[in-house]
Amino acid sequence: MNRDAAGRATVRAIRLDGGLRLDGVLDEPVYQTVPPITGFIQQLPDPGAPATERTEAWIMFDDTNVYVSARVWDSAPESRWVANEMRRDTTQLRQNDTFTAFFDTFYDRRNGFNFYTNPLGARSDAQFTNEGNPNNDWNPVWDVRTGRFAGGWTVEMEIPFKTLRYRAEPPHLWGIQLRRAIRRKNEWVYLTRVPISAGGASGAAGIFRVSAAGTLVGLEPPPASRNIEVKPYGIGGIATDLTAEPVVDNERSGNGGIDVKYGITQNLTADFTYNTDFAQVEVDERQVNLTRFPLFFPEKREFFLEGRGIFGFARGGVTRRPAGPGGAAGGIFGDVNVPQLFYSRKIGLEQGRVIPIVGGARVTGKVGPFDVGALNIHAGDEVVSASEPTNFTVVRLRRDMLRRSSIGGMFTNRSVSRVAPGASQAYGVDGTFAFFDSVSLIGYLARTRVPSPEYEGKDTSYQGKFEYAADRYGLQVDHLLVEDNFLPEVGFLRRDNVRRTFVSGRFSPRPQSIESVRQFSLEGSVDYILTADAHELETRQRMVTFQTEFESSGRLSFTATDSYELLVEPFTPPGADFAIPVGGYGFADYQVAYAIGQQRRVNGQVALRRGDYFGGRLTSLDLSQGRIGVLPQMSIEPIVSFNWIDTPYGTFRSNLAVTRVNYAFSPRMFFSGLLQYNSADYSFSSNLRLRWEYSPGSELFVVYTDDRDVTNGFRPNRGLDLRNRGFVVKFNRLFRF
Template sequence: MASSLLPGCLTALLAATSSPAAAQEVVIDRSADGRISIRAVRVNEPIEIDGELTEAVYRDIQPISDFIQQIPDEGAPASERTEVWVFFDDDNLYVTAKNYESVPEVDWVANEMRRDTSQLRTNDSFSVMLDTYLDRRNGVAFLVSPIGGFSDFAIANEGDRGRGVNFDWNIVWDSRVGRFDGGWTVEMEIPFRSLRYEPGEEQLWGIQFRRIIRRLNEASYLTELPISAALGNSLVAGMWRISEAGDLEELQVPPRNFNLEIKPYGLGTLTTNRRATPPVDNEAEQQYGVDVKFGITNNLTADFTYNTDFAQVEVDERQVNLTRFNLFFPEKRDFFLEGRGNFDFVQPRNLDIPTMFFSRRIGLEQGQIVPIDAGARLTGKIGNVDVGALNINTDGSDLPGIESTSFSVLRLKQDVFGRSTVGVMLTDRSNSLAGDGSNQLYGIDGSFDFLDDYSIDTYFAKTESPGLPDQDQSYMGNFDYNGDRYGLTAGYLVVEKNFNPEIGFKRRNNFKQMQSSARFSPRPASIDWIRRFNFQALTQSYWSADLDELETRQHQLIFNTEFESSDQFQVSISDDFEMLTRPFAIARGVTLQPGDYDFTNYEVFYRLGAQRRFSGRFSMRFGDFWSGENTAFGYDFGRIEISPQLSIEPGYLINQVKLPEGEFRTELGRARVTYTFSPRMYFSGLVQYDSNASSFSTNFRFRWEWAPGSELFLVYSDDRDTSPFGDPRSFELRNRGWAIKFNRLFQI
């Protein structure tokens, strides 16, 4: 009996040891503290970035797999298999993935190719995050979709609930996708010279992988993450939980060489402005400038800019303002977007906190573009301190009423404890808008995150401005518990009447805000088509900081249903109080008088999931409004997929307001059309209509990244005075511009 079993056992043993799986080298393990660790593998021959995965190293090295769901089924195995390899050579880090699919390609969600666009995050994708400083809180990430769309972004302070994620961070890297019988592949090549890291040849980094399968609304990761890190049902937010990432070991990086990037540009414009004094008609101009990036150390980078131009930037999307307060328009200029994470000041979303440094204050004043002569920026990390320093000089000599000004900002932020920071900020504007002299801001802040879902934020800031003595401070304290099933916030904010951050932004002035909210968010296991219910109650009030009088109060109840399809349905009721101390012109010919106003309104919306070929939000709001009524209908966040290359993003909002003081109607419409030739070449057009401004405007842009980091832009924009409901024949040109811009990146 024994002799008859022996040959069979030997045969089985030989078969096992000669199989490819048994011969493969294992590179995944667990470190002493229980964290998943991956050993980077050096390759002696370059990996060809073609998406084919034909090199011998793929047969020799066992892939990393067994991803774990974060959402929808926390802790469960991923629905589809993903295999990952990590290699390096003297110049590059390579991350490769084989993404299995059990459905045909027609069922994949892949409808966007443009680099860095937000729609990529609603597609199927594979991503890698690298914590190159191993500080367990900051990192950089790279995303690729099945049709080759790609994105790179920087994560600061574990994303800071989204505020610390900079999708405008761009470096030189490459990727390619391919197909195999049963899924798709991706190969990434990330040059070491494009990354920042600690000195030394032997490196230990943090690493995380993510696979998003949109048809299942599923996100799975290399490591197990709590579902609360999804911040609701976000499929992308888990990547920001850097403290839960794995380790990348035995990585060897090249010695730091002289790292210099020079990017000169040439620009030609043709401008018409009928509203200028005197009017301008087809005025041609040309100019030149240069941006320089210099790696001072592995951790610090200096940027210099001369004769900076932003002609390629898309125009702002118009907004309707039916309040007494300022509207916020986001920064879109690349130079200011690239290093913004180093300048962030604590700013919880539930409070109306001023933005201490708002880069749109530089080069834009009184609705005019102020030329930027030159500037310098220093960003990076020294030990456990994030550093951001900036100086920009503008030239207002040719603009009436605008002075040439120097803008300076210093931001230092130190890591403390596990996931917390404390910091300081100083800003200086050489010519104050308040009077003769300069304007300064001094601020200190702290953000303390503990356990998985608790945070406490605080700051104190003070400004100095000519003619504004005393009452020039702002301070805040805020508590936030953001668990998956329960949530709770409580905050207190003060902005005194002479607090004047002239390189910042504040929506309103001279107020004390008190805010609190409670949320209950069950995930009903017995209803398979509903992912989550949200019940939320919120109250906030604003009191004048100097007189301690109630100015604004809002009580709000919200019920939201999130479906497994990623659609959402929401109903809310809001009870509002407003006190006016002076007349408020809410529309042309309609003025509200001082007094107390108490009104209740209702809102309902249905939002189609962004992964659908036709998506967007349909909304209706109705009820009391100031002294009368307002009925509003809208369709926004819209997108219609014609093909993976061609999409239309429409939106329209109508407000019909009936007040005793007068009736008026506002209409705001926009449509963006985008055709993507390749991930590095696209054409987009934005058409907008604003009835308040009697404006019909267009902005068309062609962008081609003809070499890594080198671009060609063709831009056309115009604005016309039109009132189709008042005078349909009116279509008078206000301004028009053409621009062609060419730049070239030289890496030395």
Template sequence: MPRLMLERGLLLALLATLRPAAIVGQEPGQAGPARIAVESAPRPAAAALRTDDPPTVDGHLDEPVWQQAVPLTGFVQSRPDTGAPATEETVVRFVYDDRALYIGAICYDSEPDRLFVSSLKQDFNSGSSDVFGVTLDTYLDRRNGFMFLVNPEGALKDVQIFDDSRSENQAWEGPIRVETTRNDEGWTVEIEIPFSTLRFNPSGEDQTWGLQILRRIRRKAEDTFWAPLDRRDQIHKMSKAGTLTGFSGVTPGLNLRVKPYALAQDQTGTLVEEGRGGTQGDVGFDIKFGVTPGLTLDLTYNTDFAQVEVDQEQVNLTRFPLFFPEKRDFFVENSGTFSFGDQSERSYRTGVSLRDFTLFHSRRIGLTGGGEPIPILGGARLTGRTGGFEVGLLNLQMHSSPGLPAENFSVLRARRSLFGTSDIGAIFVNRQATGADIEGYPDFNRSFGFDANLRPLPSLLLAPFVAWTRSPNTDGDSFAGRMWVGWRDELWDVSALWRHVGDNFNPTVGFVRRRDIRQSYATVGLHPRPPLPGVQEVNPYLEIDYVQDLESVLVTRTRTAGFGVSFLNGSGLTLNYTDRFELLREPFRVTTDATIPIGRYDFGGGSAQYRSAPGRALSGFVRVERGGFFAGTRTSLSAGLMWRPNYHLSVDLSANHNNISLPDGDFTADVFGGRIDYGFSTKVFASAFVQYNAAQDQFVTNVRFNYLYSPLSDIFLVYTERRDLAAGMTVERVLAAKVSKSIGF
């Protein structure tokens, strides 16, 4: 009955929102700003100016060369008033010499004292700050690119973009110079991007690149673009970008960069392996070399990740394994090249993600199941484009570790673009023991698969894949496959999925949340833009998910009705109700004191979440869930509070509280966390991150200091401690100092 009433309410709300929308803030009959149809608007073109007298990168656009360059203006809103002119003017110019591309922008602002900057740190949260951004598609393949986002205080976020906005690599970094200044008319930004930082084909005398430019005004929740975009698209939607011409006689140069490091650390605690404790030192290096204009070779020796932040604690109330994301720089860089599996699609509701199925998950390399490091001897990675293919080759050799032999990991990935925005691809993953045999440990594990991303119509996307695994002495179904089809336009969001995962499908260098299943999923939703005060968009939706075993017996079913509201100020509200069925053939332990017995379970519950506007000194979110939990009930409260009194300091607090009532008793599962970031400048940062996992009664502390003393060169001081409060002992304590130096040739 509650679900039926909710569905009726959603239908009535939907009918109310489908009437024609007036201009927000406009009285009936009043003329509003001229709008354009962003989806059919022509893509703009611009030309860069060649110069023998490059500008000084100081944030002041006072050199004559800037006045000689053609100005780019006429930005168009994607949010909040799609298709309307920007409320504040932006003027951008491009010039270049033999060595670098220079970008100068004047971001006029009628209230410059209200510019909002959330942080000074590199790769800052661009969604909660005023931003100027540029994305360059250097191969003009309408799929991949380099993105550079800058806030008014000069912090830089540089990112690699893959597959026309499907995935991004935030670990990518280049020796980019950025300077900004503020004045009474707004702010200016000046960017220098060496051609050696980018990948492009210099064989042609004249270069044409894809280009998109963003201006974000946080207090107005306004995003404007040079090449007009709908609100569901982002700056890295390269298939809808404009073009930048005028380049002649430019080359990426030798494109060789060597980065040695030195490390000193002291480790103690019960989790530290024998022989790795105490005070130790080490050295290693990374090399990056542009083998061809399209291919980059990365070499690493004695690889170390002492500077990487610790994993965030998670509450697991399911019978399936948890997915932890990759954070190590070497693996995150170019990671989009190797993606294969349940990749989610931006702006589509897919029902799955790489947290459900991925054939290659780099955390299987160099880390144990508990997240402890395994020494990496060295390896190589070759990525890029050649002969119409996007390719990736990865090979890493591991040292032996207690209970594990020395192993070699290899991945080969290739994709071929079709018809501009479609592609087909293949992947091969091999894990091979290279050391002494260990009883019960397989000599090898191999995975291979084929996938495609097909876009026969602008709003229609099909994404099938098939995959197999092989290991010694294994029988049974080792096949996996899926077909996903989705339609997303300005109003409709519709998709369906069918997926099969065999009971013996076991990619030991991947991640599979569930095996022995056949899954069917479908969803339908709408995104009308009603003429309601303060409302940008509403999103009623229905989705259903059926999971059967390979004998066609229903084991899981979820039916969800939801309703979301996006407000003009950037905040959002989401409500949903889910009806669930679960068949348990084996009991599973939720905690050490609670076990769910074998049986059939029907239960349901609802949730509500509100997220406040991000462009404020104090923001946050709260989520409340209440309903059944197998044979009992569950009440959950998740909340986060972000306080940013200025762009130097930010404080983030989070809490996840779960109260479970079962026939054999009640229990709680809680995780609490806190983080403080302080940016002394855009080069010097400090952070402290603490977590408490009540279920394990563990307290984790991670304190980091980072000095970026020259481009791509760092000094890190890191302290990590993990305490078992119940046992009253320190299970891990690490103090590390690491220095790296990037040398370009």
């Protein structure tokens, strides 16, 4: 290994003649004869300083796999390591002590694949596109084993070349970044230095900065071949649905289907699915919604997760605060006021009902400087939601420009519109331009077409956003237009007929004289939303937040909000039995919140909020992101929200309780039980799932789900309150050729 004048590392991969025995014990001769990769550099808490704990790594390969091994030294006893998660791809795993390997296989300095593990051998993986947009639900075939030695823990990863996409022609240069998290110190270290501004709130996001990665040389990947994966499945179960027409009562069923993945080239992959089934997917977590706008739920279905970063269109920046009563702010999935041309949950889901998917195909990959994505899905009909057989088409093209910039276009088509006879389309162009380490420009222009005179004209949306996101200072200026008839029917639209201007500024010093504090942050913002047609003020929100981040990774924040909301039609809050009349309403709102570091055995965020609500008062007490580590294999994750609302038009309460119980038998077999109560629709539901990956890429699922009406409370005889119930067993098998 060597480094250039800027500190960027160049690493040579070592060819193995006999492969590697994957057991987490670093006893092969290569570990004695080949010098390790060392010299990791802090990003946090002391940017540019050497890591406080030694890490030694090796990159190796044979004709089939890439191997990443590490000897992770730790001066603390094992009892002080943060290792309390064995399940795959969980948020909590990212809060453990971890070792990460990242590959930029096209050496384009913007996209790549991420693999990491903890001392217990849990696995997580992700795809990155355009130095962000992580797809943490991507589940490739790879394996890892961990072990112990007198000075710490060890890692051996085995990543098949078939799992990765890369250029077939030489020279075979890949980008490489290695990362280690030492969570008891809240320390993040990298092989190649990453600017502190790229680390996000915790330091973990530094891995996204692909342009800062080192270079991996010496690889000899196998020549391009037509990689084929075939994954048939079989499913059987019994279901009751008292809301269906006609009623379904203990109906037995059995079915099967198949997914096929075909490598068109080493850079392009085609996926085919027939009789697609998502019975194993965990149900959505309920959310409290006191606004007049729809909620955004993330995609969880596997077929739509792979390659989803390519289909992202001009996504807004992430906001770190909850929406106010007027709904002006965003959420953890980005600024939800910005429309999405493609929202995959519009396929196969309608009004809370599952729509059968007959089949479909997808092509994703890279052709020269172009990212390419195309999707075609045919969905069947469903009586309760009045859904007709519908074909969905999405085409996405994006071209790399400069060092970290891109421009692109997207087209979507829905063969059966939900609002008029005929097909509807959406199309647009977008651009993302990144300069230096902290400056970015994002913009798009889009239109929709709905086959109805009612939707002619006023069908345009555009956005322009400037952001300066350094560590100490931040500035964002954003202007968005969504006209009244803009309707992306294969996308997500939170609100239309708006002209929005948003400005925010941030000052985030890192005090050197206060040992317990890592960073202060003072942020102020103004959100100003007019109606697009009449230029009438509809929403105004002024917000100030002061946050203290402690060295323990705990956070204490205070937020004050002053806002105004115009109701142009009566609004009935979810869970209320009255309507709030038309008119203008002012809000003054105050919130205090404390978040315990997620690496702690008991963690979560508690928030108390008090303020105005449409002429009345709102008091809320929330516990979010809660987790209690009972054992390394077992955890309980509670979420509780109590909301007391008193208005001149009526009084109501909106309460939500969500609890997830997890137990991992091994890193490849786990049980998860999700229990939920929501007073807004008087529902109590359960979702119990057992997942066993009995062979890499092959799984067995056992799932029980029910939903009950608790309008009259939790009575002993709850069978009469049943809405629906299902029990399924699903088995699939992966064949690779």
